[in-house]
Amino acid sequence: MLLRTLSNLDDLAYYGKTVLMRVDFNVTIGKDNEIGEDYRIRMTIPSIEYLTKRGAKLILMSHLGRPKKIAEMEYKQIDRIQQNTTSGLDTSAIKQFSLLPVAKRLSELIQMYNVSFIDDCIGPKVQKEIDKMDRGDILLLENLRFHSGEELNDYNFSKELASLADIYVNDAFSVSHRKHASIYGAARLFDKKLAGLNLKKELEYLSMVKDDPVKPFILVVGGSKIKDKIGALENLLPKIDKLLVGGAMAYTFLNANGVRTGDSPIDYDHFQWIKNALSKYPDKIVLPIDHIVTSQSFLKLKQEESNEKKEEGKEGNENSTFDSLPSPVSSPSSVSSPSSSVSSPSSSVSLKKGAIEDGLLGVDIGIETVQQYSSMISQNSNGLVVWIGPMGVFEIGLFRNGTNNIAKSMALAFWRGSKTIIGGGDTLDALKKAQVSELEVTHVSTGGGATLKFLAGDEMPGIEVLNKIH
Ligand code: AMP
Numbered sequence: 461m462l463l464r465t466l467s468n469l470d471d472l473a474y475y476g477k478t479v480l481m482r483v484d485f486n487v488t489i490g491k492d493n494e495i496g497e498d499y500r501i502r503m504t505i506p507s508i509e510y511l512t513k514r515g516a517k518l519i520l521m522s523h524l525g526r527p528k529k530i531a532e533m534e535y536k537q538i539d540r541i542q543q544n545t546t547s548g549l550d551t552s553a554i555k556q557f558s559l560l561p562v563a564k565r566l567s568e569l570i571q572m573y574n575v576s577f578i579d580d581c582i583g584p585k586v587q588k589e590i591d592k593m594d595r596g597d598i599l600l601l602e603n604l605r606f607h608s609g610e611e612l613n614d615y616n617f618s619k620e621l622a623s624l625a626d627i628y629v630n631d632a633f634s635v636s637h638r639k640h641a642s643i644y645g646a647a648r649l650f651d652k653k654l655a656g657l658n659l660k661k662e663l664e665y666l667s668m669v670k671d672d673p674v675k676p677f678i679l680v681v682g683g684s685k686i687k688d689k690i691g692a693l694e695n696l697l698p699k700i701d702k703l704l705v706g707g708a709m710a711y712t713f714l715n716a717n718g719v720r721t722g723d724s725p726i727d728y729d730h731f732q733w734i735k736n737a738l739s740k741y742p743d744k745i746v747l748p749i750d751h752i753v754t755s756q757s758f759l760k761l762k763q764e765e766s767n768e769k770k771e772e773g774k775e776g777n778e779n780s781t782f783d784s785l786p787s788p789v790s791s792p793s794s795v796s797s798p799s800s801s802v803s804s805p806s807s808s809v810s811l812k813k814g815a816i817e818d819g820l821l822g823v824d825i826g827i828e829t830v831q832q833y834s835s836m837i838s839q840n841s842n843g844l845v846v847w848i849g850p851m852g853v854f855e856i857g858l859f860r861n862g863t864n865n866i867a868k869s870m871a872l873a874f875w876r877g878s879k880t881i882i883g884g885g886d887t888l889d890a891l892k893k894a895q896v897s898e899l900e901v902t903h904v905s906t907g908g909g910a911t912l913k914f915l916a917g918d919e920m921p922g923i924e925v926l927n928k929i930h
Contacts, residue, residue: 480625618645631656636922682707683849691916706851750826824852867894
């Protein structure tokens, strides 16, 4: 699809004009208003600077979290908050979804520009603030999802958003699979609607993966939800050279292949699809041969501990049980040989080859699998490696060895000349936990769900609308 991007308009077309840009500033904000990973914010800097340098008055809009769900408030109540008719209502639940801390972070990042913030995203108060803007100024609007019209793609809400500016830009690939007002309804109402530089970059890399992948092409897939990934797998399997499967989803694959998987979770909804894929592509699909296993109760205990630490802000880089073992990717020339029997310092966790007996479940790929996957990835030096989803319960240090080593192998493949792409969300977090820099990856996609939908060939309303004439 040929998209109109920022450079399709003359530089002068932006001078003194108001530009409404949809960004994805949906970042984690701690109790003390500290911003967690700010990759998504940083990725919008090229478009922000492109527009402000050309004299645009730049209005940024984003959502943050799910205020509706978490605050357990009816939209009606939230809307009443917007209309200041909320006497007696506890608004503290809402405040945690304010984008104000993001405005501060953005201002620190881009230093030379003045970033202001307004505590709503539509209405006369917002218009008044826009009227005060000068060329090169930036205004961040409050969380779009404080209005029910956003997720409902409401026409009136879309119209109000569209009335704020002359030009519309979408620089939020990660939400472009949603038909929300700021992504679709408002965009439709503009004559001038363009893709931002981050969206353009995402589409270039992901279109290459989807339509014309560099070969050999290895896809590494993990995590737990098969449902989200099946479309992408269906679409990509014919083009893939090897599919390396890890994470919880590997147990459904193994089970479908007749291997005993103990108490590991099995996704029966997609069982038949997996069986068919395994018989159609027996040489492409590679499954774990050994596993880190534990009991359901020990996993639960560790998950509770990890959640508590997170809440206290003490989440550390606790080491994996198997970290003392030689790393399979410690240096390009020293890929160590498989270790056949290893016992864990913790008796609740062990390494199992082959079948998993009842009472135990797989929580990470095992040492031999790590070595096999790592060497396949890191030796694919002229090809393409795409990685989506962790290899185990990586939030817990004990079960992070597989994910850590895949991250390191991705970096090694990159340094050896491979094109490497990782899907956002969990996988970026996993990369950070493995102390691999995002600069050691060809492209880190900002999208989780959007990336998978795009790779599945699904409709992307936020992208398609940019070519629509209303
Ligand atoms: P997804 O959102 O589908 O990419 O899944 C990510 C989640 O999968 C992470 O929270 C991991 O903890 C979880 N996960 C990965 N491997 C396993 C496993 N073997 N058992 C249970 N959960 C897992």
